[in-house]
Amino acid sequence: MPLPQQRRFPRRKTSVRASRDLVVEVLAEWQLTPLIEDMRLCVSELATNALLYGVPPGREFAVRQSATDELVRLEIRDSGDGRPVCRNPGGESCSGRGLYLADQVAAEFGTDHHVAGKTVRVAFKRPPVP
Template sequence: MSYVRQQRFPRTRVSVRAARQFVGDTLAEWAVTERREDIRLCVSELAANAVLHGVPMGREFAVRLLWEGAVLWIEVRDSGPGHPLICHPAADAQAGRGLWLVSELADEFVVRDGRVGKTACVAFELSTGQVLR
């Protein structure tokens, strides 16, 4: 059995916090505590990337959680052009570490191109499996 939850967010900076809260609330409802802070950090980075670089003016981005067995997938989809790249900034750089952090914290990180836009997907393997109340 799998569990899915999705929500759309406007292209605003406060949506990054709202996306993180949405994911945190969903994890709490699903009784997922393992790797919670890593998951929330990755959602924040992917949502920030969508707001700053991916979502065209007047559009929204979507966050989707899919829990199947022992794997939790988080997807952040936007309708903008381009393909996010993982950077390796200099030690004194002020920015550019977001996707690198995501790739280090998640067990899998892929970007899927769509007919319109793209979806950044991260997977987290959870030892607890599905234990919904």
């Protein structure tokens, strides 16, 4: 199994793109390219939520990827107080779909609360080796 990968990102708009790039790079290295589109969507939504609602000024968020024989996991951890809420907004809404989308495309979706902050995680079934 490949070793877990983790990187921290500062509270900046550019960190969303950088976290997407990291996820794509790691998946390509692990030869798990069939998961790229769905995991790119998830990291984009979860990192954006961390920046908007979770990361206090001057702090960072962490992106972690790991893989087992069955699952490929993506976790976003921040140190903020907010509690993520998965909603299904109406068709007229311009925002609020991020967690809902992540929940819909992933095989697993969840949140872990810590003394300081939380981790929002998704997992995907590992594709068969060609």
